Amino acid sequence: MQVQFTEDGIHLPEIGLWLDNTQPCAAAWLSHAHSDHARGCHAQVIGTPATLRLYRMRLSLAENQEAPKMFPLNFGESMPWKGATLTPYPASHILGAAQLLIEFAGERLVYTGDIKLRPPLAGDTTEVIPCHRLIIESTFGLPIYKLLTREAAAQRIIRFAQECFDDGQTPAFTGYPLGRGQEIVHVLANAGFRTAVHGAIAKFIPVYEDHGFRFPGWEPYEAKATAGKALVVVPDHGRVLESSGKNIRRAYVSGWAALDNARLRGGAEELIPYSDHADFDELLELVERSGATHVDVVHGYTEPFAHILRSRGLSASAPQRASDRTNIEAEG
Amino acid sequence: MDALALACEDIARVSSKLKKIQRLAAYLQPLDDCDLLLAVQFLSAGPAAQPGVNQTLFPSEEKTSLSVGRALIREALQMATGWDREILRICFSETGDSGETASLLLRGLSAGEPMTLRHAEQLYTQLSLARTSARKRELLTQTYLRYRPLTIKYFIKIITRGLRIGLMERMVEEAVALACAVPAASVREANNRLGDLPQVALAARRGELASIETRLFHPMDFMLAKPLERLEDLADPAHWLIEDKYDGIRSQIHFDNGQVRIFSRGMEELTQAFPEIAAAWKNIPGNGIVDGELLAWRDGRPLNFNILQQRIARKRVRATLIQEVPVIFMGYDALLHNSTLLLNKGFAARRQALESILENAPPLLHISRQHKAATLEDVDRLFRESRERGNEGLLLKRQDSLYEPGKRTGSWHKLKRPFGTLDVVITSAEQGHGRRAIYFSDYTFAVRTPNGFANIGKAYSGLTNNEIKELTKILRAASTEKFGRVILVKPEVVLEVAFDGVQKSPRHKSGYALRFPRILRWRKDKKADQSDDLARLEALYNSSIT
Numbered sequence: 094m095q096v097q098f099t100e101d102g103i104h105l106p107e108i109g110l111w112l113d114n115t116q117p118c119a120a121a122w123l124s125h126a127h128s129d130h131a132r133g134c135h136a137q138v139i140g141t142p143a144t145l146r147l148y149r150m151r152l153s154l155a156e157n158q159e160a161p162k163m164f165p166l167n168f169g170e171s172m173p174w175k176g177a178t179l180t181p182y183p184a185s186h187i188l189g190a191a192q193l194l195i196e197f198a199g200e201r202l203v204y205t206g207d208i209k210l211r212p213p214l215a216g217d218t219t220e221v222i223p224c225h226r227l228i229i230e231s232t233f234g235l236p237i238y239k240l241l242t243r244e245a246a247a248q249r250i251i252r253f254a255q256e257c258f259d260d261g262q263t264p265a266f267t268g269y270p271l272g273r274g275q276e277i278v279h280v281l282a283n284a285g286f287r288t289a290v291h292g293a294i295a296k297f298i299p300v301y302e303d304h305g306f307r308f309p310g311w312e313p314y315e316a317k318a319t320a321g322k323a324l325v326v327v328p329d330h331g332r333v334l335e336s337s338g339k340n341i342r343r344a345y346v347s348g349w350a351a352l353d354n355a356r357l358r359g360g361a362e363e364l365i366p367y368s369d370h371a372d373f374d375e376l377l378e379l380v381e382r383s384g385a386t387h388v389d390v391v392h393g394y395t396e397p398f399a400h401i402l403r404s405r406g407l408s409a410s411a412p413q414r415a416s417d418r419t420n421i422e423a424e425g
Numbered sequence: 426m427d428a429l430a431l432a433c434e435d436i437a438r439v440s441s442k443l444k445k446i447q448r449l450a451a452y453l454q455p456l457d458d459c460d461l462l463l464a465v466q467f468l469s470a471g472p473a474a475q476p477g478v479n480q481t482l483f484p485s486e487e488k489t490s491l492s493v494g495r496a497l498i499r500e501a502l503q504m505a506t507g508w509d510r511e512i513l514r515i516c517f518s519e520t521g522d523s524g525e526t527a528s529l530l531l532r533g534l535s536a537g538e539p540m541t542l543r544h545a546e547q548l549y550t551q552l553s554l555a556r557t558s559a560r561k562r563e564l565l566t567q568t569y570l571r572y573r574p575l576t577i578k579y580f581i582k583i584i585t586r587g588l589r590i591g592l593m594e595r596m597v598e599e600a601v602a603l604a605c606a607v608p609a610a611s612v613r614e615a616n617n618r619l620g621d622l623p624q625v626a627l628a629a630r631r632g633e634l635a636s637i638e639t640r641l642f643h644p645m646d647f648m649l650a651k652p653l654e655r656l657e658d659l660a661d662p663a664h665w666l667i668e669d670k671y672d673g674i675r676s677q678i679h680f681d682n683g684q685v686r687i688f689s690r691g692m693e694e695l696t697q698a699f700p701e702i703a704a705a706w707k708n709i710p711g712n713g714i715v716d717g718e719l720l721a722w723r724d725g726r727p728l729n730f731n732i733l734q735q736r737i738a739r740k741r742v743r744a745t746l747i748q749e750v751p752v753i754f755m756g757y758d759a760l761l762h763n764s765t766l767l768l769n770k771g772f773a774a775r776r777q778a779l780e781s782i783l784e785n786a787p788p789l790l791h792i793s794r795q796h797k798a799a800t801l802e803d804v805d806r807l808f809r810e811s812r813e814r815g816n817e818g819l820l821l822k823r824q825d826s827l828y829e830p831g832k833r834t835g836s837w838h839k840l841k842r843p844f845g846t847l848d849v850v851i852t853s854a855e856q857g858h859g860r861r862a863i864y865f866s867d868y869t870f871a872v873r874t875p876n877g878f879a880n881i882g883k884a885y886s887g888l889t890n891n892e893i894k895e896l897t898k899i900l901r902a903a904s905t906e907k908f909g910r911v912i913l914v915k916p917e918v919v920l921e922v923a924f925d926g927v928q929k930s931p932r933h934k935s936g937y938a939l940r941f942p943r944i945l946r947w948r949k950d951k952k953a954d955q956s957d958d959l960a961r962l963e964a965l966y967n968s969s970i971t
Contacts, residue, residue: 236508237516237529351529352520353437353589357856357863357910362440397515404509 094197096228098391098412101133103204103228108175108197111135112204112228122179123148124206125190127271139164139172141181143189146300147271168217183217184208186369187272188301194222203383204228207392209368210375214243214276215306227385232370233348234390234398239372240348246367247280253344253363254286254323263341265324265334267361270294272369274325275301275308277346281323282308289314291326348372380407426540426572428452429464430579437590440862445592449600458627463542465623469597471586472549491553493561493584498523501565506530521909522589524581528574540572545580552584591862597622605629617645617830618766639766641679641712644688646831648716648758650820650839659821659838662804666772666824667796669816670839671755672730672926673720674737678702678754681712687719695719698736701747702754705789711763713782716828717756717793727815730940731928756783757793757820760828768828775828808840817841817925843923845965847939847957848948850916852878854900857885857893864897865912868944870920872935873958878916879935881962882924887944896947919951920944927966937962 097104102114102121111118113130123131123140126147131140134152138145142165154160166172168191171180176198181191186207195202203224212218233240241249250266257264266281268274274294279301281288290298291314298308314324319339326334334341345361348368355364371379380388380402388409390399395411402409432452436445449468456464472491499513508516508530520526540548548568555561569577582588598616602609607629615634616625620643628634653659675690685706687695696703699719721728721736728750736742736750759767759779767775776795783792798804808819818841826836849870857866867885871878888896896918904912922942930938 235516235519236506236512237520237526239529239532353525354521354909356437362438394515397512401512 094195094200094202094226096202096226096389098389103391105195108177108195110139110174110177110179110195112193113206122193122204124184124193124204125187126151127187127207127269130206134158135161137162137164139166139174139179141166141168141189141191143300143304144191145189147189147297150296150300182220182222185210185213185216185219188216188275188297188304190216192219192222194224200225202226202228203385205230205379207232207369208371208379210371210379212243213369214247214367215279215301216276216369221379221382223384225385226387226389227380227383228389228391229376229380230370231376231390231393231395231398233351233368233372234376234394234401236373236401238348238351239366239374240351241365241367243367246346246365247284249363249365249367250277250280250344250346251284251286253342253365254281254284257342258321261340263319263322263324263339265326265341265343267326267328267330267343267345268294268347270327271297273346274327275306276369278308278311278325279306281325282311287312287322289319289322289324291324291330293327294325377401426542426545426580427576429467429542430573430576433579433582433588433590434575436592440591442591442596445590446596446600446603449592449597450603453600453604453626458630460542461626461630462623463546465597465601465626467542467545467583468588468592469594469622472553472583491549491561491584492558493552493565495523495585497558497562497565498527498581498585501562501569502527502530504562504566505569506534518908522582522587523585524578527569527581528578531569531574531577534570535574535577536571537573538571540576540580545583548580549584594622598625601626601629607632607634611635613831620644639714639761639764641681641714641761642684642686643679644677644692645714645760647675647677647690648828648830648837649833650837651833651835653821653838653840656801656805656808656840659801659804662798662801664824665798665821665838666776667798667804667807668757668793668820668822669811669814670818670820670841671718671720671727671793672817673718673727673733673755676717676719676754677760678706678715678717678756679713680706680709680715682710683707695737698742699752700742702752702789705754705787708787709782709790711782713762713778714760715756715779715782716758716760717754720753720755721750722753723751729815730926734928753789753791755791755793758828768830771825771827772822773824804840841925844925844927844940846921846923846945847872847881847962847965848919848921848951848955849881850878850953850956851900851914851918851920852880852916853911853913854896855912856910861893864893865900866893866897868920870922870942871916872962873954873956874935878953879959880933881935881937882922882933882939882942884920884922884942884944887922888947892947916953919948919953919956921946921948927962929966935959935962937966 095106101116103112109120111121113124114121115133117133118135120137121135123138123144126144131148138161145163145165166181168181168183171178178196180194184190184192184206186209192203192205201224203222207230210219254264266277268277270293275297278288278290288311290311295313343361344363344365345355346365346367348370349355350364351366388402388407390411399409399411436448439445453464503513517526552561552564555564598612599609602612611634612625612629615637616622618639619625619637628637676695677688679686685703687699689695721733732750756779759775759782761767762778762782767778783790796807811819821838823836849872851868852871853869854865855867856862857864869880869883871880900914903914903917905915906913923945924939924942926940928938928940
């Protein structure tokens with residue numbers, strides 16, 4: 094099956110499908126609803142119901158612009174598409190995130206999108222899909238990145254919040270608006286802390302609730318009433334908070350928190366290395382268990398990770414794309 | 426060593442200086458005497474004691490006294506982990522730290538045996554005694570695989586002399602004081618006398634700080650002068666002793682009946698670089714410590730600092746260079762004379778000691794001339810005369826002032842005027858330290874050249890905290906590449922800097938460096954293409970050497 098890697102996304106010309114294309118196109122698969130993957134306004138979009146709902150919330154249509162035609166597809170549910178069969182499976186990156194199995198002319202190709210193998214703090218659990226060819230991300234594709242399991246991460250989040258409260262301080266956690274933010278709120282709220290949530294994160298909580306996740310007693314964040322609450326805010330706001338003189342201590346929950354220099358980069362005192370991306374060991378495990386005979390590495394440390402796979406006897410390449418890790422603020 | 430590593434991690438986790446000191450003190454307090462010595466040694470001076478020199482916290486050196494450099498650390502890691510050079514290179518560049526990279530890659534590979542401080546010392550000794558690189562590499566590989574990764578992280582950081590947990594040597598002193606329940610100033614003063622913080626810590630614990638005697642041949646802190654912004658701010662001109670402010674190398678002479686060492690303000694030893702000065706001091710009887718300035722000198726006048734520059738950073742000096750760039754020592758204070766410490770004596774008494782030390786001195790050793798002024802007009806006249814003599818300005822010392830090492834109290838003032846100002850462009854920025862650690866507060870800047878920009882210096886003082894915050898945002902957005910704590914940025918931001926001179930510099934692509942650059946203003950009104958260019962800098966340089 095032909096695969097073309099471009100700056101804007103991945104193109105499968107034989108079946109006229111683009112994967113996570115950032116520019117408008119005829120038909121696109123959306124692996125998940127982060128804006129670096131789901132942002133173009135395409136004529137037709139395929140995705141899981143949760144992804145499509147989140148995509149709609151983020152999509153701002155110009156006047157007279159036609160809304161994309163949406164094809165919701167549940168996990169494990171197949172759909173014929175121009176001679177191929179498309180089946181999504183959980184990728185557990187964020188709510189709704191899915192890998193796509195494409196079966197065409199006897200070949201099984203899996204595109205992971207952003208993926209996490211171990212169970213997340215809140216979300217679905219990933220399945221490994223046997224395939225011939227695997228297109229995988231490598232956000233944390235270096236052996237220095239070993240991240241916490243969800244149990245260990247939850248423990249660290251709770252311990253930090255408790256430590257702060259014991260010292261009369263206010264803990265502030267920073268997370269991206271969609272995914273990490275809700276995961277942190279899920280841990281804190283279920284541990285019984287009063288949890289105040291920044292608006293950008295809060296607006297997606299109902300979607301998580303509709304998918305069965307509970308956030309008991311969370312409340313909207315108010316700048317004037319922060320004492321006694323665990324705060325969950327977006328990263329930029331975390332910096333604002335810290336310099337506000339409100340006796341705030343900040344924790345950075347991210348895969349980038351695996352390195353000490355994250356402390357300098359983000360300024361947070363507490364580093365909790367947990368991510369909605371697979372860490373290095375998970376990536377290797379995913380590749381090995383998939384049984385793929387060829388692997389394309391498309392995001393992050395593409396060249397080094399492909400090099401490591403090759404040194405283990407696999408066929409692997411890192412197609413040149415613009416999304417490789419050049420931006421230090423990449424979501425992780 | 427395991428506990429030391431945990432304590433360091435714990436110290437890194439808080440940004441407050443006070444909390445860091447408290448955490449370190451809590452770690453040090455219960456240690457037995459031998460462990461206290463080792464812990465303070467590792468935290469303040471690196472793996473092996475080198476009495477005398479480089480007692481500052483982790484001077485940046487590629488190789489350490491163990492002859493274990495970054496390449497060796499990396500090669501051993503390659504052997505221990507099996508990762509190839511290319512992967513290791515990327516890992517090192519992402520973390521920016523050898524010890525951290527080792528610890529991250531050794532997870533799951535090491536046997537996890539405990540390591541005591543005494544054991545760490547033995548390992549350092551073995552590494553230091555190993556004759557060949559191959560043997561050192563082998564030892565290091567075994568060490569990697571045997572102990573806990575977190576312990577290895579700090580074991581290596583101590584070798585590379587960069588803990589990177591926001592701990593300055595002063596803070597180690599304060600932690601020692603806190604752990605031993607003695608005043609911080611008494612630890613500082615004792616360490617200044619002895620130059621050996623581990624021994625000072627032990628004395629502090631035993632209540633014996635007062636009996637610590639001054640030891641010669643380790644650099645003491647220099648007393649510093651506060652800049653006097655405007656002459657009119659000087660309240661009572663008659664109370665000051667006034668000397669010329671020399672534009673040379675501030676240095677400290679330690680001598681003891683024919684034995685001599687010369688130290689710079691950067692606590693480096695300069696004895697080898699200035700053999701004729703050392704030789705002159707060998708003739709001085711008795712012992713003592715003298716503060717003064719090395720100056721290039723001809724026909725009774727100082728030569729430009731640019732000329733003196735040629736004499737710096739040379740291990741061995743050719744005889745011809747000594748002739749080409751003749752140097753003298755200008756003494757202006759005495760800290761110790763014949764085993765009597767003079768720090769707490771008034772300036773007049775110290776001056777008397779200085780004069781008696783340099784009585785009948787060989788011609789290369791001078792005494793700084795003193796003047797008195799009755800009015801501000803007198804001071805202004807002295808300033809102009811000093812400039813005519815080829816000096817920078819004036820140094821004013823209160824008659825009764827004590828010698829306060831490492832302090833800038835205002836009982837000494839310096840009066841000088843900037844050489845010039847330039848509008849320059851920021852090309853890279855580095856994260857600051859302590860409270861400024863979350864901001865990019867240190868800037869490397871450049872002038873325009875026909876094909877881009879060429880760096881001429883670095884500065885970190887002069888902007889307000891709010892400006893630094895604002896700049897941090899802008900620079901982060903303009904960053905093009907990142908190396909550990911440093912980001913390269915698109916040349917967009919223009920600063921106006923003042924400086925005291927221009928000198929040749931092989932370190933910068935421009936070929937020049939500014940002396941004592943400080944930021945005057947952030948020129949938000951200017952674009953990068955309106956900044957000053959290399960031609961202007963060259964003109965300034967040429968005007969300064971004539």
